[in-house]
Amino acid sequence: MFLLYGLVKLVFGQFGEPTAEIAAAKGEGFALAWTFFGYSKVYEMFIGLGEVGAAILLLFPRTATLGALIYFPIAVNVMLVNYCFDIGVQDLSTVLAVMCFVLLWLDRKKLLLLVSREEMKA
Numbered sequence: 001m002f003l004l005y006g007l008v009k010l011v012f013g014q015f016g017e018p019t020a021e022i023a024a025a026k027g028e029g030f031a032l033a034w035t036f037f038g039y040s041k042v043y044e045m046f047i048g049l050g051e052v053g054a055a056i057l058l059l060f061p062r063t064a065t066l067g068a069l070i071y072f073p074i075a076v077n078v079m080l081v082n083y084c085f086d087i088g089v090q091d092l093s094t095v096l097a098v099m100c101f102v103l104l105w106l107d108r109k110k111l112l113l114l115v116s117r118e119e120m121k122a
Contacts, residue, residue, distance in 0.1 A: 001096060002058065002071060006051030009044050033085035050074050058103075065110065068103040075100045 008014045015038030037043065051074060057067025075097040082093045104111065 009048030
């Protein structure tokens, strides 16, 4: 799912450009969020590259933890936007964020080992 959503942003532009009607209207929720995010192509590309990069890293066991570390803040951000702007895919974004958290939780010993080694060096 990460790969799909990232590619859609990079290839097609998921959010689109604001129409004159939306710009003139007092949009709420979905219309307002999509118009806002669609305003900046740079932001859309940044999020799309993060999603695609994380998805590719998650495909391989050696890089899966790094992929989860990269994707977790993106997933939480997407989930919050979906809830806060009533985007309508709250369930999917919650599942993706929770799944990412579970991957990090399963690797918590490895991650804590990295943090504790860095503290010893300091």
